[in-house]
Amino acid sequence: MMRITFKTDGGVAYFPGLAKPFVFESDQLGKKDAKSLQSLIENANFFALPTTIGKAAAQSADMQHYTLTIEDGKKANTVKLVNNASPEVQALFDQVRSLVTKLRTS
Template identity: 30%
Template structure:
């Protein structure tokens, strides 16, 4: 499984310099791979309304996309400031902590 975190927007955002944070499951220990799978399942299970963009745009707000590639295929989860659901936030933190640009 591979996860890519894309962050768009915010103060000082330069699209040409924005690169995703990439996390390759092959670089993780067995326990970390299990945790990644659990976090992905939890984020996928959150209601679609909770993952969608904010109803009102936030000045200098950020949007977040997590692209998950696994043997089952590729799908993308999305969220935006100011309300990021807890499971999405936990997955995003895991990717930031263990991934690389």
């Protein structure tokens, strides 16, 4: 079982109350979603990623950035995505963001 924490910061319509980290466990997901998430984590080599990906441009105050923490047994990593992610990393962040939306509304 993995614990996933996802946080969104910044953006034009940034509301601190809505930006609280969302935490869920992989066993809250259906089998298909859990398997897809596991595959994306492996494809992105998440546990070997640096703590920050990309740099904020001088005029990027309105850009959203995301922080993802995944804990899996003794392995854990936290990655802040600002911009310029590889397709594999972007796919992982997109999937987690989609899962968070799905779990918040269920």
